Each structure stands twice: as structure tokens, then as C-alpha cells.
Amino acid sequence: MAAITSHRSRRLRALLAGGLVLGLGAIVTLAAWNDSEFATGTFAAGSFNLQGSSTDGVSFADxxxxPGAALGFVVNPANLAPADSTYAPFAVRLAGNTxxxxxVTVTAGGSGGSLTGLTYRLIESATWGCSAATTGTDLVPAATVLGTVPGSVTFGLTTGSxxxxxxxxxxxxxxxxxxxGLVQGQTGTATWEFTAVSQP
Incomplete structure (x- = not known):
């Protein structure tokens, strides 16, 4: 009877030992199946720059x-009389690497002196130049009081390719x-602001 008990005891110890070994083997196997993935995003801001030209529509600067760029009016704006009109071209673009x-929103950037009896019109045209023959889209209609901009005046600009x-x-x-209504001897200045806002 003691021999049988001893044999059973050894068998039980062997099974327990085997169970422990199998248990340790299962833990090691699970640990080997762990895996990781990483994702990294890199972010950089773009560039944005609006330039203007008041000389030739080719040479642009900031x-x-x-007062900004001086507009080159083709009729002497210092010697105006009633019914005179004077013309000045201007151009804007987005700089390279924008x-x-x-x-672009056009607003009145301020005025000084006296602008009594002066009105203006702002035309978006297809080519550089400004004269009585210039045609295009009226951004600001004729007879708008100089030194003001009515409502919301906007136009779009594209990036280079x-x-x-x-x-x-x-x-x-x-x-x-x-x-x-022009008053003799009066002088004044009008400034327009072109504010460009980037679009998605």
C-alpha cells in the first residue's frame, strides 16, 4: 500500500511539474506575439505673400x-477741373512660393485733405493699362465718393504653377x-487697402 501511495505521489508531482512547465510555456508564447505600430505626422506652415505693381504690371514688390505704392495717374491729378478724369493702373498677385x-478684399485705407467733388470707379481688366477705353468688371461702380468703398468688394487670386x-x-x-463740386485749390489723398486672405 505504501508503494502504491508513493507511486501516485510521484505521478502527481510529475503532473504538477508538467503543468507548471506548460503554464510557463504558455506565458512565453503570448509574450512573443506582442507587436507595436507607430504613426508620425510632420506639419509645416505654408507661405503667403501679396505683392503689388503700380508701374508696369510686371515689376512687383511688397x-x-x-501710403503704399504711388498710383501713376496719366492726367495730372494736381490740376483737375470739373469733368476731368484721370486714370491709374495697378496690379496685385501672389508671390512665388505662396x-x-x-x-482679396478692397477697403478704404484712409484719406487726407479735401476730396470734395471727386468720385471714382475701379475696374478689373484683362490686361495692364488704364484709360478711357479700359473695359472689364466694375469692382467699384462709377460715381463712388473718393475715399470710400461700397459694401464688400472682393476678387480672387491664384497661386503659381x-x-x-x-x-x-x-x-x-x-x-x-x-x-x-470740386473746390479750387483743394488737395487731398486717398488710399486703398487690398487685404488677401488665404483659402483652403
Missing amino acids: HASA SSPAV PVSAPGAPVFLCFVVTADS
């Missing part, structure tokens, strides 16, 4: 504060007209 298109190149310019024509 005019980031008033990564987003833009919507490739992006390292400047975007296509938008050509503008300012037409300033004197009426019977």
Missing part, C-alpha cells in the same frame, strides 16, 4: 503699409473724375 489661393512661380496678376484700373 507695400505692406500706407501655397494657398486667396480672396509650379508653386515656386508667382501667381497670375489681377489688373486694376482706377478712374477718378471731378464734378462741379
Whole structure:
């Protein structure tokens, strides 16, 4: 009887030992199936720059504060009389390496002196130049009081292709007209602001 008990005891110890070994083997196997994945996003801001040209529609520069680029009116704006009109071209574009298109809003950037009896019209034209013959889309209608901008006046600008190149310019024509309210000897200045906001 003692021999049978001893044999059973050894068998039980062997099974328990085997169970422990199998248990340890299961833990090691599970640990070997662990895996990890990593994802990294890299973020960089694009560039955005609006430029203007008041000389030839080809040479562009930054005019980031008033008074900005001087408009070259073709009729002497210092010697106006009622019914005279004077014309000045201007152009804006997005600089090279600008990564987003833009919507440009035109606002009155301020005025000084006296602008009595002066009105203007702002035309978006297809080509550089500004004269009585210039046609295009009226951004600001004729007879608008000089020094003001009515409502919301906007237009779009595109980026260059490739992006390292400047975007296509938008050509503008300012037409300033004197009426019977013009006061002799008066002088004044009007400034327009072009604010470009990037679009997605």
C-alpha cells in the first residue's frame, strides 16, 4: 500500500511539474506575439505673400503699409477741373512660393485733405493699362465718393504653377473724375487697402 501511495505521489508531482512547465510555456508564447505600430505626422506652415505693381504690371514688390505704392495717374491729378478724369493702373498677385489661393478684399485705407467733388470707379481688366477705353468688371461702380468703398468688394487670386512661380496678376484700373463740386485749390489723398486672405 505504501508503494502504491508513493507511486501516485510521484505521478502527481510529475503532473504538477508538467503543468507548471506548460503554464510557463504558455506565458512565453503570448509574450512573443506582442507587436507595436507607430504613426508620425510632420506639419509645416505654408507661405503667403501679396505683392503689388503700380508701374508696369510686371515689376512687383511688397507695400505692406500706407501710403503704399504711388498710383501713376496719366492726367495730372494736381490740376483737375470739373469733368476731368484721370486714370491709374495697378496690379496685385501672389508671390512665388505662396501655397494657398486667396480672396482679396478692397477697403478704404484712409484719406487726407479735401476730396470734395471727386468720385471714382475701379475696374478689373484683362490686361495692364488704364484709360478711357479700359473695359472689364466694375469692382467699384462709377460715381463712388473718393475715399470710400461700397459694401464688400472682393476678387480672387491664384497661386503659381509650379508653386515656386508667382501667381497670375489681377489688373486694376482706377478712374477718378471731378464734378462741379470740386473746390479750387483743394488737395487731398486717398488710399486703398487690398487685404488677401488665404483659402483652403
